[in-house]
Amino acid sequence: MMVHSIYIFGLIDNFLVLALYRRIIVLIQPIGFVDSSILERLALDLTSKFNFFKTYISDITLPLLDRAYNKRRMQYNSSLLLHYLSNISGAENYDRILGVVDVDIYADELNFVFGEAILNGRFALISLFRLRPEFYGYGVDLELLFERALKEAVHELGHTLGLTHCPDRRCVMHFSNSILDTDYKSYEFCSNCRFKILDVVLKPKV
Numbered sequence: 001m002m003v004h005s006i007y008i009f010g011l012i013d014n015f016l017v018l019a020l021y022r023r024i025i026v027l028i029q030p031i032g033f034v035d036s037s038i039l040e041r042l043a044l045d046l047t048s049k050f051n052f053f054k055t056y057i058s059d060i061t062l063p064l065l066d067r068a069y070n071k072r073r074m075q076y077n078s079s080l081l082l083h084y085l086s087n088i089s090g091a092e093n094y095d096r097i098l099g100v101v102d103v104d105i106y107a108d109e110l111n112f113v114f115g116e117a118i119l120n121g122r123f124a125l126i127s128l129f130r131l132r133p134e135f136y137g138y139g140v141d142l143e144l145l146f147e148r149a150l151k152e153a154v155h156e157l158g159h160t161l162g163l164t165h166c167p168d169r170r171c172v173m174h175f176s177n178s179i180l181d182t183d184y185k186s187y188e189f190c191s192n193c194r195f196k197i198l199d200v201v202l203k204p205k206v
Ligand SMILES: [Zn+2]
Pocket: 155, 159, 165, 175
């Protein structure tokens, strides 16, 4: 198990914080074809905007799981894909595994989901499919896609760190019912959620 710790100075709600943080090692795992430039940008954004994340991109692409495909819905079952991540060899070397797909995904009663994660677990999944402006009839806008991917990745990783949905519509942990919610919220945690995250990363084990 890789353990990286780091001292961070920071101002949090006007309190100067100096603490020994434990870095959360995240493996970004493509499932099916995912443009590598999107994965690279996501890895960079996660580490540059959140100093407690350290990211690696898997050099192996997992094939899409045939049995997760629902022909009638023409979508993949996100829970099955999430479970599929637990079979990755070497998964134990990372604190969190973030699966990324570029296909449409759904969960149980929901028409679609942007992602799914196991609360307090090690596995999270996001789909780029409905984050693309083209899906809504707009032109290609890579910067917007990167921003949306970051928000959804932070949201799902937040669940793995024990955070549930937040009522603050600007907080990254707010539930996105549609892309409008994703665009309205920021990629950052509100002060309440930030304190909960600090509580987790300050502990020796996450
Ligand atoms: Zn959520």
